[in-house]
Amino acid sequence: MKHSDPTDISLEIAASTFAALGSEQRLSVLRCLVRAGGEGISIGELGQRTGVTGSTLTHHMKILAQAGLVTQEKQGRSIICVAAAYDAVHQLSHFLLQECCADSATPNKDHDHG
Template identity: 70%
Template structure:
């Protein structure tokens, strides 16, 4: 039984996440949520800190949530957003660095990120 992840599915998942980050506004929103920590921020506070508000913020949060990078939770009358996918974000960086220098003639120790 093969328990290794399907490389095509992994590539698709990574491409979806990277595509979600392909906007300065979305990257700013995610960075703001990462800085806020696991408690997250209300949608109003998130908008104020990230400099993105209204329907534009709603759109960007939705794209990030669909990529699995952000969660949204209703608390009373507020919607709280949080960077819920710290493991997913680590997987993105690991994906990029996992084969660092694999094709180089002489891999350098300073490139070892593992």
């Protein structure tokens, strides 16, 4: 999901990205990385914090990386994981909310996100 215009997201891309988040463990991993900020954390620390370890964590990180939600970078003997999701999450929320109340006869200003 690498688009500069948050309104330029296709249904296919949104569905693919939401599918990547369709696991409690992957969502937990992503939330942990978002909490860690731009510096990220090591894969070992990520496993400790989330309780997802080994090949299961590797599998989930691969899916999140393919969706453009996280990055991994080798630093010495460590692998540092970073949430790259900020733009993607913004695009997803905009995708969901851009047409909020569009078909309503009386649009609700409380739901005007746009």
